[in-house]
Amino acid sequence: MSIKDSQELARHAASIGADGISVISPSYFKPINADALRLFIKEVSASAPDLPMYYYHLPGMTGVALEAADVLNGIEREIPSFQGVKYSGTDLRDLGQCVCYSQSRDWSVLYGVDEQLLGALVLGVHGAVGSTYNYLGHIVNQMLSAFNNGNHTQTRALQFGFMEVITFARTLGFDVSVNKQVMSEVSGLPMGPPRLPLLPCPVSKAQAIAQKIHNFTQGL
Numbered sequence: 390m391s392i393k394d395s396q397e398l399a400r401h402a403a404s405i406g407a408d409g410i411s412v413i414s415p416s417y418f419k420p421i422n423a424d425a426l427r428l429f430i431k432e433v434s435a436s437a438p439d440l441p442m443y444y445y446h447l448p449g450m451t452g453v454a455l456e457a458a459d460v461l462n463g464i465e466r467e468i469p470s471f472q473g474v475k476y477s478g479t480d481l482r483d484l485g486q487c488v489c490y491s492q493s494r495d496w497s498v499l500y501g502v503d504e505q506l507l508g509a510l511v512l513g514v515h516g517a518v519g520s521t522y523n524y525l526g527h528i529v530n531q532m533l534s535a536f537n538n539g540n541h542t543q544t545r546a547l548q549f550g551f552m553e554v555i556t557f558a559r560t561l562g563f564d565v566s567v568n569k570q571v572m573s574e575v576s577g578l579p580m581g582p583p584r585l586p587l588l589p590c591p592v593s594k595a596q597a598i599a600q601k602i603h604n605f606t607q608g609l
């Protein structure tokens with residue numbers, strides 16, 4: 390996504406009354422350091438200065454593995470509307486530093502690696518946004534309740550269930566198109582094909598994953 394496209398989308402979000410905006414790193418021409426990425430986020434934010442801004446850290450997709458904690462460092466001085474980060478990386482030390490930095494600034498840190506949410510909860514994240522919650526949302530809610538009630542045994546058991554489902558899906562090949570087909574299988578609502586270059590997922594693959602999800606949720 391170019392800076393001009395991002396700014397246009399930010400202006401559009403403001404014009405339709407959105408509650409906030411979120412920016413991922415550009416992934417074709419990549420920022421060479423955290424300062425460059427912070428400047429990019431600042432320029433996008435300037436197109437919608439009244440909207441809360443979140444940095445969406447998604448290194449697996451963008452290929453930009455800069456530490457999110459470095460991006461956050463001092464960002465409030467450049468972007469007054471900055472409100473937090475969605476962290477979809479697996480580096481729990483970097484995540485922990487983001488949570489630590491956010492505490493005194495009253496920002497939100499949301500976690501996005503569903504198979505290791507528990508580690509992030511222990512570090513103090515404020516919420517979770519993940520693709521598997523499209524069909525396992527009621528289970529992650531149970532997990533959050535168990536965690537908040539101090540029931541470590543149940544929290545772990547539910548996290549292990551997520552791990553088992555996602556590991557199984559990965560052995561078959563798990564990407565956005567597979568996930569979309571799994572959503573169709575689980576919900577019964579046809580979601581349609583993915584956009585190119587993603588290819589449609591064979592129905593049998595999605596059905597096998599949906600069966601695994603069924604076994605997990607029925608076994609609780």
Ligand SMILES: CC(=O)N[C@@H]([C@@H](O)[C@H](O)[C@H](O)CO)[C@@H](O)CC(=O)C(=O)O
Nearest residue numbers: 449477501502503504518519520521555
């Ligand atoms: C790289 C990726 O797609 N991560 C997912 C996870 O929910 C992920 O699918 C899940 O943890 C399984 O690995 C989300 O963090 C990202 C996501 O849902 C999105 O941006 O649409």
